Amino acid sequence: MVAAIVTAMVCAGTGQAMAADTPYKVLVFSKTAGFRHDSIPAGIQAVRDLGAGNNFTVDATEDAAAFTTGNLAQYAAVIFLSTTGDVLNAAQQTAFESYIASGKGYVGVHAAADTEYDWPFYGNLVGAWFSSHPAIQQANVRVTDRAHAATATLPATWTRTDEWYNYRTNPRASARVLATLDEGSYSGGTMGADHPIVWCKTYGGGRSFYTGGGHTIASFAEAPFRAHLLGGIRYAAGKTKADCRPESGYTTLYNGSTTGWSQAGPGGFTNADGALTSFGGLGMLWYSAKEFASYSLKLDWKMPGDDNSGVFIGFPPSGDPWSAVNNGYEIQIDATDTPDRTTGSVYGFKSADLAARDAALNPPGEWNTYELLVEGERVQVFLNGTKINDFTNADPVRSLRQGHIGIQNHGDGDDVSFRNVRIKELGAPPPTRTGPIRGLANKCLDVAGSGTADGTKVQLYTCNGTGAQQWTTGNGQTIRALGKCLDVSASGTANGTKVQLYTCNGTGAQNWAPQSDGTVRNPQSAKCLEIAGNNSADGTQAQIWDCVAGAANQKWVLP
Structure with missing residues (x-):
């Protein structure tokens, strides 16, 4: 399959253009057995508005009898909208567990974390339970992952007013944290320097997205919050892919600053809003400050159309971009080339598993995440958390055991953007x-x-x-x-x-x-x-x- 450019549409209330999704249905569930938020009607209407503009239909209910295996099967995702307390009986819980196991999605909004404390499956699915909150006030949200559809359009620091939850546990060990709270920007935070407020995860065969925002009626009128919510719904429904595996221990190589990087060859990269965008070429921006021997390299990338770039690994230091071509390996980014030269391939050496690649790939206009796991002479390529290639170097001229990493600017008209380049150095590779x-x-x-x-x-x-x-x-x-x-x-x-x-x-x-x-x-x-x-x-x-x-x-x- 070729990752073609598809018809774009504009999300209601966001101004964000994205590929049109195939039609789907979601269920909004807002039953409360404890505190009831007056923002629930506004939240339901916001989801209906988003659905009308983005090709999904919405059913809304507070009747837990909707939780049967047969009824749930029609929905790509179920949204728990500020539910509180025990809202499902044992049979309904079993039906929902089966629903998630079938590969479907869950979205938790705000008080969804204040729900079903005696149901372990639900606690694992939502990621963390509510503990306490201070008064409604303005705070700074640090958006740490801007590749996920729920956060891709947000600024690195998102300042807004809401009721900011503290949680009983930190979900980071089991979820990919997308945004945290800056406790120095408001009063009443109790989780310290690492205070997650938005996260995603896979669990029990399905997908889960949670946002701590949405207490106030005004939240659901905010265009950025609506875009945020839409991205979470699309992820849970399986319409956009993301790497939601837990992540820790990575060192940032680029997140706005190009310190340590050098340009080789003509052309280059613009640097704006925490993103590098290629122009001209053929050249390469390479991390000249250090060589790496055994590591997990992660980075986010996006192309607007049929564009061309790649990530180079395992090459010696050189100001000539052709040194990387001839002495290293390129993990390709290209929508429309031959199997050994398209997205996910080890360029000229090994095609990706195209079926796995196509299932994991977001189309042009949306962000994707690569992980390149290099151990000895082996590199495994993960796209949005899915393994799509596994290659072992057999060329005596090349070696993956040590070298630099770089990103390619391929030529005029090949406009590929990169964000959040980070690396985790691993132990020494197994000795030969x-x-x-x-x-x-x-x-x-x-x-x-x-x-x-x-x-x-x-x-x-x-x-x-x-x-x-x-x-x-x-x-x-x-x-x-x-x-x-x-x-x-x-x-x-x-x-x-x-x-x-x-x-x-x-x-x-x-x-x-x-x-x-x-x-x-x-x-x-x-x-x-x-x-x-x-x-x-x-x-x-x-x-x-x-x-x-x-x-x-x-x-x-x-x-």
Whole structure:
């Protein structure tokens, strides 16, 4: 699939243009068994207005009898609008749990956190329960994630008046916090320097979004708050994607300041409102202050149409952008190119899983989030929290074990924006080890005849210390000998598929995962490396087979 530009529409009351969603329905639930907010009617009307302008229809109820499996199935999301107290009985709770498990969404607004304290599922779904609040007053909201649709149009500091909740626990360990309160900007905060007020998460098979705003009637007339609410609804309904995994321990490389960055080649990036936007080229803005060896790199990106850019990793220091092209790897951003050169690909080397990529990708005009997880010579690519590529370097000219990171300005008309570049340095990558792999009858895994042609048989053979029996592990998930990789023939998954030597190519056929029980598994097939027929004779073929507990022909001792 090509991520095409789709018809745009303007959200009611926000002025924000975005891709038109396919029609869907939401249920607004506002039953109260405790304090009742006078803003509930205004909230219901705001959701109806947003629906009228954004292709969704709205049912509103305070009747908990609506919570049956059959009735809930028609809704993409259920909005708990300032509900309070115990609002559902046991059967209704069970129906709602099944609804979330089916992949649907929940939106909690304000006092939704003051609801169902004795229902653990609900507490986990909403993320945190209400504790207390001071008087209504103005406060500064720090918007820390501006990639999510609920916060993408907000300023980095959002100053507004509301009733600001304190929560019993901090949701950060289980949710992606999108915004926090600056307790220095108002009185009565009790959570300290880290006071979440907006967050999202996945839970129980579904999606959850919560905003602490919405106490006042005036909230629902504010265009920014309406845009904020709309983004949360769209996320919960599955109409826009986001990385809502918990996040901690990252160091900011760019969030408005380009200190430590250098431009290589022509063109460059404008820097405004915490975003870098490419122009001209072909060039690259690279983080010249430091090389990185093993890390998780996250950044948010957006393109307005059929544009072109990419993220470079693993290249040596150079003022020439072509050094990154020739010595590193580019994780591509491009709506309409060939599979190995489109969004999510390792440019020119490996296509993304296009079905997974398409399911995770937001269209032009909306923000996306990349995570590039680099460990040793392996890079895993996550798009909006979904894994879409897994590549292991096999090129001796290149190495992912150490290098710089950079973002590309591709050329005139290729206008791609980046926000919130951050990195978490990990421990040292697993060391490489070289030596024999011993198996059945204490014999060795062997490349037949020391051959190096693709498809050369891998077999069991008496250990002899030759290069045909010298295997290197620790290069991502590969096992290598004679400059090539241990490989499952034709990426087969059937029992008895032969194992061979083949040019390293980063596919699942060459991924091997040693287990604590001595087996070596191929995750793609979920099968084990074994010697055929439990036969210890020299020359017996290596193959894959269903893993069998205790099978001697599936036990290996690695270097």
